[in-house]
Amino acid sequence: MTGSALASHSFGAPATLDLSVPNVARMSDHLLDGKDNFACDRLAVTELLRAAPELRALAASGRGFLMRAVASLAAEHGIDQFLDLGAGLPASPCTHEVAAGHAAGPCRVVYVDDDPVVTVHNRALLSGRPGVWAVQGDLRSPEVLVARLSSMEAVDFARPVGVLLGDVLPYLPDPAQTVRAFRNVMAAGGAVVLSHLSRDRADQGMVAAVEKIYARTGTGIAIRTDAQIAELFDGLAHAPETLDTRPDPTVPGLTCYAGVGWRVRGD
Numbered sequence: 001m002t003g004s005a006l007a008s009h010s011f012g013a014p015a016t017l018d019l020s021v022p023n024v025a026r027m028s029d030h031l032l033d034g035k036d037n038f039a040c041d042r043l044a045v046t047e048l049l050r051a052a053p054e055l056r057a058l059a060a061s062g063r064g065f066l067m068r069a070v071a072s073l074a075a076e077h078g079i080d081q082f083l084d085l086g087a088g089l090p091a092s093p094c095t096h097e098v099a100a101g102h103a104a105g106p107c108r109v110v111y112v113d114d115d116p117v118v119t120v121h122n123r124a125l126l127s128g129r130p131g132v133w134a135v136q137g138d139l140r141s142p143e144v145l146v147a148r149l150s151s152m153e154a155v156d157f158a159r160p161v162g163v164l165l166g167d168v169l170p171y172l173p174d175p176a177q178t179v180r181a182f183r184n185v186m187a188a189g190g191a192v193v194l195s196h197l198s199r200d201r202a203d204q205g206m207v208a209a210v211e212k213i214y215a216r217t218g219t220g221i222a223i224r225t226d227a228q229i230a231e232l233f234d235g236l237a238h239a240p241e242t243l244d245t246r247p248d249p250t251v252p253g254l255t256c257y258a259g260v261g262w263r264v265r266g267d
């Protein structure tokens, strides 16, 4: 990623860049072997992997879980509209590619992120693609975001929707508020797909070290327990899955609590 490449895009909110401050989206991009990151992000990831070496494989595992869920929702459950919330920088494959590859007909996908640079990138990637949108929005104000999405032609909340929350809830102070806002407007047959780093199999020092590194991004992170993450599925029927990429499960490390939560009743 270069500053001049970003400056050449005139659409979207102004992209502000401080090349000395690591950024959550770009760190995630680097963990997933992407190219849209800077030296400060790579340095922060090097420190992260020193504290928790399993994080690189865990990032790939979380991404794999999310895309498998999109494929299943589209192919087996006929869901043809997806909200990718906290979408991050473009990764391959993207949600709209997976959805299109598995759905019986055309799909609609909205990518949402509060990072203006991420939104600029996603708009550049998606420009000219029918049925795909990139929106800048803050999941800490979920009612505002829901109202905005409801007013767009992109999503019809009267029909089942797939709401994707892949590795974004740890960056929110009140993730339950966000999940609840989307759950409340979802029709029966819709699903929330979420993954969240878990501290249950790690030791305190490791969790503290990772949280300290993310504090430098200005976004911060909260690594929660399995029980706290399970509560986020309140009102949704779900079967949890533990993503565990530790080479030796007897050695403490971070894992990921993931699941698909179904909206059974549309009340």
Ligand SMILES: C[S@@+](CC[C@H](N)C(=O)[O-])C[C@H]1O[C@@H](n2cnc3c(N)ncnc32)[C@H](O)[C@@H]1O
Pocket (backbone or CB within 6 Å): 024, 025, 028, 062, 063, 066, 085, 086, 087, 088, 089, 091, 112, 113, 114, 115, 118, 137, 138, 139, 140, 165, 166, 167, 168, 171, 172, 219
């Ligand atoms: C670790 S990345 C996850 C990317 C992608 N969902 C995935 O699973 O690969 C987290 C993303 O959430 C975004 N994010 C963090 N806080 C947010 C907020 N309050 N509202 C919207 N997006 C947010 C970050 O900008 C970043 O792009």
